[in-house]
Amino acid sequence: MIEFFNVSMVYPGDKVALSEISLRIPRGQFVVLAGKSGAGKSTFLRLIYRAEVPSRGQILVNGRNVASLPAKKVPFLRRTMGIVFQDFSLIERKTVFENVTFLPHILGVDARTRRELAERTLKRVGLLDHIDAYPAELSGGEQQRVAIARAIVNGPDLVLADEPTGNLDPDLSREIMRLFEEIHLEGTTIVLASHDPEAQKEFGQRLLVLDHGRLVADRPLRVMETEAAVQG
Numbered sequence: 001m002i003e004f005f006n007v008s009m010v011y012p013g014d015k016v017a018l019s020e021i022s023l024r025i026p027r028g029q030f031v032v033l034a035g036k037s038g039a040g041k042s043t044f045l046r047l048i049y050r051a052e053v054p055s056r057g058q059i060l061v062n063g064r065n066v067a068s069l070p071a072k073k074v075p076f077l078r079r080t081m082g083i084v085f086q087d088f089s090l091i092e093r094k095t096v097f098e099n100v101t102f103l104p105h106i107l108g109v110d111a112r113t114r115r116e117l118a119e120r121t122l123k124r125v126g127l128l129d130h131i132d133a134y135p136a137e138l139s140g141g142e143q144q145r146v147a148i149a150r151a152i153v154n155g156p157d158l159v160l161a162d163e164p165t166g167n168l169d170p171d172l173s174r175e176i177m178r179l180f181e182e183i184h185l186e187g188t189t190i191v192l193a194s195h196d197p198e199a200q201k202e203f204g205q206r207l208l209v210l211d212h213g214r215l216v217a218d219r220p221l222r223v224m225e226t227e228a229a230v231q232g
């Protein structure tokens, strides 16, 4: 589903953010991307959703080379993905309903269908009661759940999350990580950047570690229960 071939990213000023990364993330995998601040995690994700173009190498998403994608096709690429950020990035003057159905609205989905979509998705993240609230009326954990609802409302097969628990205390972080785990168990591919060792220990299937733009570790995180059953 995602393939990196010798990908390097050098920002203006000769700042090397990623150095010769090659890897393959199969469909349905839950990948935790770890590394200290400045290691290149956000750049890795930004390349996948084409917020940046790599200096060298190729990135394929579902077989399509995203680096050579014409700018006008980028919105179509993004619609196949859900993206979650550390700071939630909700629109303050819009309600939870409007935030969650922002993309369906742009795509011309009618009001009744949008309402149904929002209700179904907010139920999944446990926030149906807050459908008509404004972001400022919600706690940080709730705002992040709204952002996750917005990311999954279109049923993307890939969810990218950049330090989604970075602003939350440990209990809320685990709640949010459990939510990603559930989304993963429904078949969604997840690439989640985190510098939180707790998150890396308990959640996800595969750990990638970046250090100064280099991939220094790539290992399974734990055997999933289903795999353990198959292996006896």
Ligand SMILES: Nc1ncnc2c1ncn2[C@@H]1O[C@H](COP(=O)(O)OP(=O)(O)O)[C@@H](O)[C@H]1O
Pocket: 011, 012, 015, 016, 017, 035, 036, 037, 038, 039, 040, 041, 042, 043, 044
């Ligand atoms: N737009 C940019 N221009 C120049 N340097 C950048 C830019 N974005 C990130 N960097 C640098 O690239 C390196 C990797 O950054 P980033 O991908 O944000 O790492 P992380 O998300 O792991 O903290 C850092 O040294 C950072 O300062």
Ligand SMILES: [Mg+2]
Pocket: 038, 041, 042, 043, 162
């Ligand atoms: Mg970052």
